[in-house]
Amino acid sequence: MQKVTMVGHKHRPTMNQEAPTKSKSEKTPTNAYHWYTPRFWVGMLVSTWWKLLWRHRFRATPTSWGMIFTTSLITPFNSICRVLQEVFYGKAIDKFRVEQPPVFIVGHWRSGTTYLHELMMLDPQNTFASTYDCFAPNHFLVTGWIVPKMLWFLLPSRRPMDNVAAGWDRPQEDEFALMNMGLPSPYLTMAFPNEPAEAQNYLDMSGLSEAELNTWKQGLLRFMQALSLRDRKRIVLKSPPHTGRIKTLLEMLPDARFIHIVRDPQVLFPSTMRLWNSLYQSQAMNSAPYWRLEEHVLESHERMYRAFESHKHLIPEGHFCEIRYEDLAKDPLGQLRNIYEKLDLGDFEKVLPKVRPFVESVKDFKTNRHQTDPETLAKIADRWGDYARRYGYKLDLDS
Numbered sequence: 001m002q003k004v005t006m007v008g009h010k011h012r013p014t015m016n017q018e019a020p021t022k023s024k025s026e027k028t029p030t031n032a033y034h035w036y037t038p039r040f041w042v043g044m045l046v047s048t049w050w051k052l053l054w055r056h057r058f059r060a061t062p063t064s065w066g067m068i069f070t071t072s073l074i075t076p077f078n079s080i081c082r083v084l085q086e087v088f089y090g091k092a093i094d095k096f097r098v099e100q101p102p103v104f105i106v107g108h109w110r111s112g113t114t115y116l117h118e119l120m121m122l123d124p125q126n127t128f129a130s131t132y133d134c135f136a137p138n139h140f141l142v143t144g145w146i147v148p149k150m151l152w153f154l155l156p157s158r159r160p161m162d163n164v165a166a167g168w169d170r171p172q173e174d175e176f177a178l179m180n181m182g183l184p185s186p187y188l189t190m191a192f193p194n195e196p197a198e199a200q201n202y203l204d205m206s207g208l209s210e211a212e213l214n215t216w217k218q219g220l221l222r223f224m225q226a227l228s229l230r231d232r233k234r235i236v237l238k239s240p241p242h243t244g245r246i247k248t249l250l251e252m253l254p255d256a257r258f259i260h261i262v263r264d265p266q267v268l269f270p271s272t273m274r275l276w277n278s279l280y281q282s283q284a285m286n287s288a289p290y291w292r293l294e295e296h297v298l299e300s301h302e303r304m305y306r307a308f309e310s311h312k313h314l315i316p317e318g319h320f321c322e323i324r325y326e327d328l329a330k331d332p333l334g335q336l337r338n339i340y341e342k343l344d345l346g347d348f349e350k351v352l353p354k355v356r357p358f359v360e361s362v363k364d365f366k367t368n369r370h371q372t373d374p375e376t377l378a379k380i381a382d383r384w385g386d387y388a389r390r391y392g393y394k395l396d397l398d399s
Contacts, residue, residue, distance in 0.1 A: 040180070054196075060285050102236070127235055129237060183215070193286055262387075336351075
């Protein structure tokens, strides 16, 4: 295979970067999104962006007009740079094969997937999709060496929903990359949250035509090929929507490994509500109140986990590991060692010197506390009761 010299490079978490921690209070950090902060949509191609607006008949509130104007100015840059990436790297991407079995971290939003992803990235054997890669999936190979350095100041230092450290070089969900590549994604719902949810069938890949399914597979695979072309290591991807896509991912990558993480639904639900509220406030082109949100959270979980429980038996023995967030928070080193042993990811003792200081630096941070009222708890028990029982969580219906 012809060697390709890449212009991009990667950063990985170091002890100079802060860990993926939660805020000690329920208040949104003061350094949250500003008017100039790039929204998720700025990575779209011109055609993808205008199709999104057209589907919703431009029903945006005046407060979002500035964001729409700015995004409309930037998307042509993405389309031009995409052409450049195709010219310089298109054939190499097409020919490249993802040689090492990738690792997928799956689980519901707010279940600890980000923390686990950060821990896995301390292993120099692994590579990942960064925030910039996911904002600019159409051209990161030609622009990744310069744009993040020039625009480092645009991102907040922490995510507004949970105080987790943010930055162009931080690990990110590849779902954002797929969305910006023009593939259907449930995350498009964030653009117009007061309208019917978008692409919910892509949470479990149900009801798709063969052509739609193949287009999605080809998109994800090509993104992974581009990542591997730049950094020829084992790819570790984290994206909650992948939880309901096990069958599809195995059809694409039969040797893939999966780490599934679960969390107490009494914490999971209010934390997810807070997550989406925060994202809607910063990303949406509708204004609050977001009256569809509660049902959206409940239904998305149900849809994902129906598919997950139906298809997880397809994962070959030795390719699947399941952990609880509570155990990971209590004993991150022990849980990570268990993951490496079960999935045969290499000698964990070689990784330990890099992981231990990182874990020590964040051990005093506390997660947010959530108080759930009896009415909400009853909804959780009714809709997510099977999940709670399956993974050993007791719902306090008397609280």
